[in-house]
Amino acid sequence: MxxxxxxxxxxxxxxxxxxxxxxxxxxxxxxxxxxxxxxKRSSADTKVTDRLISYYQAYQKNNLSEIKIQQDWxxxxxxxxxxxxxxxxxxxxxxxxxxxxxxxxxxxxxxxYDAFLAAGENNNAKLIAxxxxxxxxxxxxxxxxxxxxxxxxxxxxARLLSGAYEQIKYLNELDETLIIPGFFGMTLDxxxxxxxxxxxxxxxxxxxxxxxxxxxxxxxxxxxxYSAHPGIIKNPTPIAExxxxxxxxxxxxxxxxxxxxxxxxxxxxxxxxVIKNTNNPEHPGTRIVVQxxxxxxxxVGIASSSEFSSLYLSKYLMNREVGFGRKVLSVxxxxxxxxxxxxxxxxxxxxxxxxxxxxQPVAKAVIANLTESLHPDELYIERDFSIITLxxxxxxxxxxxxxxxxxxxxxxxxxxxxxSQGSSEVSVMFVVKSKDEEKALQAIYPVFFE
Amino acid sequence: MxxxxxxxxxxxxxxxxxxxxxxxxxxxxxxxxxxxxxxKRSSADTKVTDRLISYYQAYQKNNLSEIKIQQDWxxxxxxxxxxxxxxxxxxxxxxxxxxxxxxxxxxxxxxxYDAFLAAGENNNAKLIAxxxxxxxxxxxxxxxxxxxxxxxxxxxxARLLSGAYEQIKYLNELDETLIIPGFFGMTLDxxxxxxxxxxxxxxxxxxxxxxxxxxxxxxxxxxxxYSAHPGIIKNPTPIAExxxxxxxxxxxxxxxxxxxxxxxxxxxxxxxxVIKNTNNPEHPGTRIVVQxxxxxxxxVGIASSSEFSSLYLSKYLMNREVGFGRKVLSVxxxxxxxxxxxxxxxxxxxxxxxxxxxxQPVAKAVIANLTESLHPDELYIERDFSIITLxxxxxxxxxxxxxxxxxxxxxxxxxxxxxSQGSSEVSVMFVVKSKDEEKALQAIYPVFFE
Numbered sequence: 074m075x076x077x078x079x080x081x082x083x084x085x086x087x088x089x090x091x092x093x094x095x096x097x098x099x100x101x102x103x104x105x106x107x108x109x110x111x112x113k114r115s116s117a118d119t120k121v122t123d124r125l126i127s128y129y130q131a132y133q134k135n136n137l138s139e140i141k142i143q144q145d146w147x148x149x150x151x152x153x154x155x156x157x158x159x160x161x162x163x164x165x166x167x168x169x170x171x172x173x174x175x176x177x178x179x180x181x182x183x184x185x186y187d188a189f190l191a192a193g194e195n196n197n198a199k200l201i202a203x204x205x206x207x208x209x210x211x212x213x214x215x216x217x218x219x220x221x222x223x224x225x226x227x228x229x230x231a232r233l234l235s236g237a238y239e240q241i242k243y244l245n246e247l248d249e250t251l252i253i254p255g256f257f258g259m260t261l262d263x264x265x266x267x268x269x270x271x272x273x274x275x276x277x278x279x280x281x282x283x284x285x286x287x288x289x290x291x292x293x294x295x296x297x298x299y300s301a302h303p304g305i306i307k308n309p310t311p312i313a314e315x316x317x318x319x320x321x322x323x324x325x326x327x328x329x330x331x332x333x334x335x336x337x338x339x340x341x342x343x344x345x346x347v348i349k350n351t352n353n354p355e356h357p358g359t360r361i362v363v364q365x366x367x368x369x370x371x372x373v374g375i376a377s378s379s380e381f382s383s384l385y386l387s388k389y390l391m392n393r394e395v396g397f398g399r400k401v402l403s404v405x406x407x408x409x410x411x412x413x414x415x416x417x418x419x420x421x422x423x424x425x426x427x428x429x430x431x432x433q434p435v436a437k438a439v440i441a442n443l444t445e446s447l448h449p450d451e452l453y454i455e456r457d458f459s460i461i462t463l464x465x466x467x468x469x470x471x472x473x474x475x476x477x478x479x480x481x482x483x484x485x486x487x488x489x490x491x492x493s494q495g496s497s498e499v500s501v502m503f504v505v506k507s508k509d510e511e512k513a514l515q516a517i518y519p520v521f522f523e
Numbered sequence: 524m525x526x527x528x529x530x531x532x533x534x535x536x537x538x539x540x541x542x543x544x545x546x547x548x549x550x551x552x553x554x555x556x557x558x559x560x561x562x563k564r565s566s567a568d569t570k571v572t573d574r575l576i577s578y579y580q581a582y583q584k585n586n587l588s589e590i591k592i593q594q595d596w597x598x599x600x601x602x603x604x605x606x607x608x609x610x611x612x613x614x615x616x617x618x619x620x621x622x623x624x625x626x627x628x629x630x631x632x633x634x635x636y637d638a639f640l641a642a643g644e645n646n647n648a649k650l651i652a653x654x655x656x657x658x659x660x661x662x663x664x665x666x667x668x669x670x671x672x673x674x675x676x677x678x679x680x681a682r683l684l685s686g687a688y689e690q691i692k693y694l695n696e697l698d699e700t701l702i703i704p705g706f707f708g709m710t711l712d713x714x715x716x717x718x719x720x721x722x723x724x725x726x727x728x729x730x731x732x733x734x735x736x737x738x739x740x741x742x743x744x745x746x747x748x749y750s751a752h753p754g755i756i757k758n759p760t761p762i763a764e765x766x767x768x769x770x771x772x773x774x775x776x777x778x779x780x781x782x783x784x785x786x787x788x789x790x791x792x793x794x795x796x797v798i799k800n801t802n803n804p805e806h807p808g809t810r811i812v813v814q815x816x817x818x819x820x821x822x823v824g825i826a827s828s829s830e831f832s833s834l835y836l837s838k839y840l841m842n843r844e845v846g847f848g849r850k851v852l853s854v855x856x857x858x859x860x861x862x863x864x865x866x867x868x869x870x871x872x873x874x875x876x877x878x879x880x881x882x883q884p885v886a887k888a889v890i891a892n893l894t895e896s897l898h899p900d901e902l903y904i905e906r907d908f909s910i911i912t913l914x915x916x917x918x919x920x921x922x923x924x925x926x927x928x929x930x931x932x933x934x935x936x937x938x939x940x941x942x943s944q945g946s947s948e949v950s951v952m953f954v955v956k957s958k959d960e961e962k963a964l965q966a967i968y969p970v971f972f973e
Contacts, residue, residue: 317839318839318870321839321840321869321870322868322869322870325869326869337839337840340839389767389768389771389787390771390787392775395856395861396852396856398862398865399849399852399853399856402846402848402849402852403849406846406849411845412848413842413867414866414867415848415865415867416864416866416943416944417863417943418772418949418950418952419771419772419775419776419950420768420772421949469938472932472933472936472937472938472939473929473930473933475925475929475939475942476926476929476930476932476933477930477933479923479925479929479930480923480926480927480930482922482923482926483922483923483926483927486922487922488919488922489922489925489926491944492925492942492943492944492951493867493942493943493944494939494941494942499871500868500869501942
């Protein structure tokens with residue numbers, strides 16, 4: 074059996090939902106369907122979830138006219154889909170009541186905001202189940218409480234409780250096609266609690282792991298993952314298959330396709346994942362697997378990410394001081410600063426940190442605390458760095474990836490501020506000044522993909 | 524004024540001491556002369572210091588015949604020099620008595636071993652002062668107590684006490700050429716206490732800093748420092764000038780010319796240092812300065828060092844765990860394991876450690892403690908790595924050092940296990956398997972020096 078998750082743009086209109094229906098019906102193994110809230114129909118449109126946020130804010134301010142405006146908009150949105158789908162069931166009344174009744178929730182509950190947001194997915198799931206059934210595919214809407222998605226009481230950042238998978242696996246025993254709203258679970262006190270934003274991917278991944286699916290299909294509006302950012306590289310090669318590890322490295326290094334955390338349950342359960350296009354379902358998409366079958370190219374993708382800073386520290390005979398590195402990291406940890414990389418020389422080290430962690434006051438405190446506790450000879454922060462990351466599990470079998478990439482940068486006259494290649498060789502990281510980021514990507518890309 | 528330090532091979536025989544005399548006399552600025560114990564006259568010879576160790580061991584065992592053998596050998600060695608120098612003074616009697624009277628020292632004192640060892644330098648200084656004076660260069664032997672070299676009570680690992688420089692600077696007020704034995708200082712309780720082995724370089728450096736010398740000349744038996752190990756690279760280029768920082772990186776990375784710690788006092792006092800050859804004093808040698816005047820080559824030297832291990836650790840979403848890196852380093856620190864480098868990926872890190880720190884029981888404990896505290900997905904130790912280090916302060920102005928070096932390794936078919944280039948760009952480090960170490964050096968060297 075397969076889990077298929079459809080994103081907001083795949084469910085934004087009746088026309089899109091019909092496509093989704095065709096996709097689901099075309100493969101009897103597509104039994105577990107995880108759905109998002111209706112997304113944008115065009116770039117000028119608004120997502121239902123964003124309207125739910127406005128609705129909540131109006132409710133907070135007790136702005137009655139604004140509440141009415143938002144309720145009407147949201148209900149009209151569902152009504153529009155309902156009518157275009159040619160539905161005649163009572164479901165629209167139910168959705169209308171549900172949206173209106175959100176203002177019955179207590180404002181002082183930490184879960185109310187989550188309940189507002191979750192209404193987008195929840196009502197869409199009901200609507201879709203109705204449509205599927207009406208069109209000859211017996212379907213059942215399953216609320217997360219009934220699906221067994223029990224989560225921690227962390228509003229906006231729910232975590233699946235251990236033991237939840239035991240419950241989820243019983244979904245296998247239901248006969249119908251199951252339509253499950255994504256993005257939220259239920260606490261043990263039956264409060265709605267959402268995953269972090271974009272969390273429908275998490276629901277799909279959890280269901281896939283829980284029912285031990287043979288495949289987790291993540292339907293979105295692109296043909297899959299490209300080997301580089303199409304905004305920087307013209308017509309980059311699509312990636313047919315990559316490993317979870319490669320995906321994770323690429324996602325972390327700047328690719329924004331799949332919600333990072335979403336991968337974990339499926340990965341741990343060894344369920345392969347495929348990213349497919351709702352609007353082009355014949356396209357094989359990008360498969361994400363535990364172990365790749367295809368071999369060949371040393372680099373599967375090149376990501377880039379900006380907004381990094383470097384904390385530089387040197388001290389003569391630093392290397393003699395036992396615990397020096399640990400002390401530096403402790404100072405950062407105490408100030409809540411997370412580090413990305415720590416390339417070291419003999420008497421110096423650079424610590425790569427996302428610039429957002431180094432606001433002016435924090436940077437000042439970092440400098441002050443390090444000066445006091447370690448008396449470095451030199452200590453300064455340099456900003457505006459970007460990291461270019463080359464990712465590929467087969468790198469270790471290809472001598473010279475670093476050589477070829479650094480030669481390309483050198484030929485393009487781009488200085489490598491830092492470079493780190495770990496022993497895993499799943500990735501190589503080049504740090505360049507942010508002004509050189511695009512140029513660097515354009516210099517390296519053709520070396521591995523043309 | 525200049526401080527000139529002469530090593531053991533420069534003072535191994537009367538012929539060598541005559542050369543030293545000529546060198547000292549040829550420049551009236553050479554006022555502070557720091558001397559080692561007589562070294563080897565040929566490769567089959569024994570250093571006086573090594574004989575003093577045997578002498579101490581015989582004394583420990585109360586092996587009277589062995590004591591006699593060692594005393595006789597050591598005294599004969601000084602006598603031989605004394606006679607060949609044509610000396611007629613009472614100094615030989617004094618040296619003979621001093622060597623014999625070492626057995627008056629209490630065996631249970633922690634300073635006795637140091638006193639035995641220091642006798643090599645101490646008696647040589649007296650002999651040399653006598654010879655210099657006898658040949659028309661008024662010289663004075665200055666015991667470290669009189670020179671102001673007051674040190675901590677750490678036998679075999681003495682540290683200069685703060686405030687000692689205040690005393691040492693008064694040496695400037697003495698008129699004669701001062702002959703100071705290297706390698707040891709005096710505690711506040713007037714006990715002889717030696718620096719770590721090779722510590723005559725330290726004495727020279729301390730005197731240079733204390734008297735604020737214009738130059739610290741370190742006379743040895745080579746023309747200076749070569750850009751690579753002559754045993755691996757045929758006729759490597761000699762280095763005319765390098766910075767303290769470059770010297771320190773090269774020393775740490777495998778060059779064995781100057782005692783590491785010796786550089787600190789001179790460096791801190793901004794005294795330039797020159798390494799010169801006693802047997803070829805016209806050769807300009809290698810200058811070590813705070814800031815280099817000469818510019819040009821991006822790489823001044825390439826060092827290599829073996830016996831490294833890599834501790835590899837991966838965990839999916841490791842990067843999300845605040846304090847992960849710090850925790851890893853804490854585990855190592857608690858087990859007394861020092862690390863050299865820590866290149867990181869996103870979900871993995873490699874920690875480069877000198878293999879001697881990872882004996883079987885320690886390695887087992889490292890694995891056990893890391894497993895317990897961090898639950899990594901993968902964790903293992905790989906051995907037999909070497910580090911090739913390219914050093915040069917001007918690297919940062921030369922795009923492509925890494926590119927050229929890694930291309931050379933790639934062409935030679937050598938896999939780069941790890942690579943780290945810090946933001947300082949004083950050095951770039953390549954980790955290769957030890958079996959490839961020489962081949963790697965031979966591949967990289969011609970790129971920068973031919």
